[in-house]
Amino acid sequence: QAQLVESGGGSVQAxxxxxxxxxxxxxxxxxxxxxxxxxxxGKEREFVAAIVWSSGSTYYLxxxxxxxxxxxxxxxxxxxxxxxxxxxxxxxxxxxxxGSGLLVYRAPSYDLxxxxxxxxxSS
Numbered sequence: 001q002a003q004l005v006e007s008g009g010g011s012v013q014a015x016x017x018x019x020x021x022x023x024x025x026x027x028x029x030x031x032x033x034x035x036x037x038x039x040x041x042g043k044e045r046e047f048v049a050a051i052v053w054s055s056g057s058t059y060y061l062x063x064x065x066x067x068x069x070x071x072x073x074x075x076x077x078x079x080x081x082x083x084x085x086x087x088x089x090x091x092x093x094x095x096x097x098x099g100s101g102l103l104v105y106r107a108p109s110y111d112l113x114x115x116x117x118x119x120x121x122s123s
Contacts, residue, residue, distance in 0.1 A: 002026035002112050004096045009117030020081040022096030031098035034079040038092035050104040059104050086121045093118050
């Protein structure tokens with residue numbers, strides 16, 4: 001059974017850094033795109049970043065570009081989200097997702113989701 005497990009969330013002060021990890025296991029090979037989404041209280045789930053396993057192409061939400069970096073380790077079946085210069089508005093539950101849809105910015109393109117990890121940034 002395919003599964004995604006996130007780790008690395010926590011609490012930091014503004015300007016700090018965190019690295020999230022998403023370990024994939026089971027039959028995930030058909031999902032060529034891995035993404036990170038986030039959801040703050042009272043807000044809709046929002047695309048943050050995505051990476052294509054085969055090509056390494058990356059995509060970012062405008063407000064995180066230059067601060068966040070998504071990367072992959074094919075041998076470990078793990079995707080990372082390095083988050084630097086964190087801001088209070090980055091506070092949310094972050095979800096890892098796997099999919100094969102072309103529209104990497106849209107949640108319906110993903111059919112496998114992790115349980116989420118909390119990121120809290122204080123001012």
